[in-house]
Amino acid sequence: MAIEPLAIGVCSWSLQVTNVPELKGFLDRLGVGVVQIACGDPHHAAWDEGDAMPAAAKAAGFRMSGAMLGFPGEDYTTPQTIEKTGGFGDPATRPERLERFRWGLARTKELGLSDLMLHAGFIPEEGDPARRPFLDTLGQVGDLARAAGVTVAFETGQESAALLRRTLDDLRSPNLKVNFDPANMLLYDKDDPLRVLDLLAPDIRSVHVKDANRPPRSGVWGEEVPLGRGQTNTREFVRALKRVGYTGPLCIEREVGTQDERFRDIEYGVRFLRECLAEG
Secondary structure, X not given: OOOOOOOEEEEHHHHOOOOHHHHHHHHHHHOOOEEEEEOOEOOEOOOOOHHHHHHHHHHOOOEEEXXXXXXXXXXXXXXXXXXXXXXXXXXXXXXXHHHHHHHHHHHHHHOOOOEEEEOOOOOOOOOOOOHHHHHHHHHHHHHHHHXXXXXXXXXXXXXXXXXXXXXXXXXXXXOEEEEEOHHHHHHOOOOOHHHHHHHHHHHEEEEEEOXXXXXXXXXXXXEEEOOOOOOOOHHHHHHHHHHOOOOOOEEEOOOOOOHHXXXXXXXXXXXXXXHHHHOO
């Protein structure tokens, strides 16, 4: 089933579900039929269905906009721990994570999808000797994705938009795009999402709708908050997405609180986002 332009969706892991029927029940309660679905892994967003999850998801009646891949060992306790453990940043874990990425490509195809989102890791700046081998790894990611017929969207936030732009331009891979998360840019204190949207607009493949406040000082996390209550300026962000011609889904992400708290915040977020879209 096709997904209409700017359809409201939800990220499955935000609901902390463990099986497909539970996910379907939450989506029905929210009145939302679109989901960005976690591939599933041992430490984050695992599925009770195991290898049978793709078949169950395809039969459930909701529409999936893409899959999300996390890597075992990623540690989001502090900005410093995720810098060391995130994505393809650590050369020692790259071989095993490329294997996990291959698994993610296969899972994406099993789900009947053509889009896979992930965090690339902290991209080294130009002039850093670590940059070339990091880009070589991302080049392998692009080659593997192209061979599988999958588009990979790197989630924003762990680097400046300018650095991500230069990296995509250097890689020149048609299968490497952007999953734009405005709140991540604030949580990591990297950018003003409204100021950099145009820079990444040509390659925005998908969007997470989330709100946050910048950290009070360097080296600590910012604060994630319900939609419309932080510094992201979600109303203007939606207007800006329309202006640059983005027509994909708007998937609400909420990553703090208990399951009940997350559901209430997402339920509020759906109502708030509908108001934003109705404003024209």
